[in-house]
């Protein structure tokens with residue numbers, strides 16, 4: 017008799033690789049999909065395959081997209097004179113979900129020449145304000161100053177979220193009210 021539950025254990029191990037999922041949750045989820053509702057399991061498997069196969073980075077802002085350009089970059093109703101710089105593509109989801117901003121975005125993944133030349137291109141297209149919606153910290157203040165300096169030849173005002181946002185805390189961990197205030201009361205830098 018084969019007593020091995022290799023396949024089940026492999027599923028548990030895979031689930032455990034996800035953030036916030038520990039051994040206990042992974043086992044519970046795996047058991048649910050295998051024993052209680054295999055339809056849900058199949059649906060999840062299909063959605064994952066589908067999403068991984070079709071989602072990529074928007075070539076303009078770095079946000080998540082199913083096409084070369086994301087729906088935000090393509091949306092002509094949005095204010096393309098205000099650029100919101102975020103640290104992660106998922107910060108865009110958060111801001112969009114709560115309709116906190118109606119300009120365009122830019123995901124700051126690295127601070128290299130490529131990023132700076134992208135920002136200069138965007139600045140050339142005529143933006144009047146750059147909002148830094150990034151985790152307040154001393155290191156990020158240096159990042160802001162650096163970008164400000166690189167874009168100093170343009171007539172752009174720079175601001176950052178501040179009030180209500182504790183130092184060192186990333187956007188996703190800030191409550192909605194604080195985040196809304198932080199964006200509304202953004203301060204000049």
Ligand SMILES: [Zn+2]
Pocket residue numbers: 074075076077078079085086087088089090
């Ligand atoms: Zn985009």
